[in-house]
Amino acid sequence: MAAQQSQGIQTLLESEKEAAKIVQQARQYRVQRLKDARAEATKEIEQFKQAKEQEFKAFEASHAGTTSTAQTAIDKETEVKLQKITDSYVKAKDAVVAKLLDRVVLVHPELHRNLRKVEA
Incomplete structure (x- = not known):
C-alpha cells in the first residue's frame, strides 16, 4: 500500500510538473x-x-x-488692365491739359x- 501511495504521489x-510546464508554455505563447x-x-x-503622408503631399502639390x-x-x-489705363492716359493727356489751360x-x-444794379 505504501508503494501504491508513493506511486500515486x-x-x-x-502531473503537477507537467501542468506547470503547460502553464509556462501558455504564458510564453x-x-x-x-x-x-x-x-x-x-x-x-x-x-x-506613409500612405497619409503621400496623400498629403499629393494634395499639397495639386493645390500649390x-x-x-x-x-x-x-x-x-x-x-x-495697366496697359489699358496707360493707353487711355496717353490718348486723353493732351486734351485734358488743353481744357485745363x-x-x-x-x-x-x-x-x-x-447782383443787382445799384441805382444812383
Whole structure:
C-alpha cells in the first residue's frame, strides 16, 4: 500500500510538473503573441502614416499648382488692365491739359446773376 501511495504521489507530482510546464508554455505563447501583435500594429501604423503622408503631399502639390496658376492668371490680367489705363492716359493727356489751360487762361468777366444794379 505504501508503494501504491508513493506511486500515486509520484504520479501527482509528475502531473503537477507537467501542468506547470503547460502553464509556462501558455504564458510564453501569450507573451510572444503580444509581442507579435505590437510589432504588427506598429508596422500597420507606419504603413498608414506613409500612405497619409503621400496623400498629403499629393494634395499639397495639386493645390500649390493651382495657386501658382491662379497667380499667373491674375498677373496677366493686371498687366492688361495697366496697359489699358496707360493707353487711355496717353490718348486723353493732351486734351485734358488743353481744357485745363482754356479754363484757367480764358476768363470771361461777367456779373453774377444775383447782383443787382445799384441805382444812383
